[in-house]
Amino acid sequence: MKYTIDKQEKYSLIRLHEEKMDSSIAPNLKSEMITLHAEGVRNIILDLTDVKYTDSSGLSALLVGNRVVQEDGGIFVLTALSDHTHKLIKISQLDSVLTILPTVEEAIDRVFMHEIEKDMKSGE
Secondary structure, three states: OOEEEEEOOOOEEEEEOOOEEOOOOHHHHHHHHHHHHHOOOOOEEEEOOOOOEEOHHHHHHHHHHHHHHHOOOOOEEEEOOOHHHHHHHHHOOOOOOOEEEOOHHHHHHHHHHHHHHHHHHHHO
16 A cells, blocks of 8 residues: 555545555455554544555445544544546535535644534533
8 A cells, every 4th residue: 555644643644646546445344444543643634646546445444544544533534536436426425424524634633623613522
């Protein structure tokens, strides 16, 4: 699996450098997200700019990433989805479960908003 990880204080950005997010990629992606979470990462942004095709195992990896960070009060954001991947998520009715934004910049803003909202709730 070809990817890069940019670790920041409030989030980690995973850029997947693959054309297909399928059964050959999904297990490694799942374990990478679980490992990041175990290392203390609370928010993950997954940049899918290069991904043109996704299958059910790819969707499963996305759901694992989403569940792992949300259990801990974090946020999992997908960015730059191809039309194919976006349609698959919509058909699967996962668009109401997953946070999807057009750009990495918007995803970073969303992570910071999430952190502010979380801080405000814990301060009440």
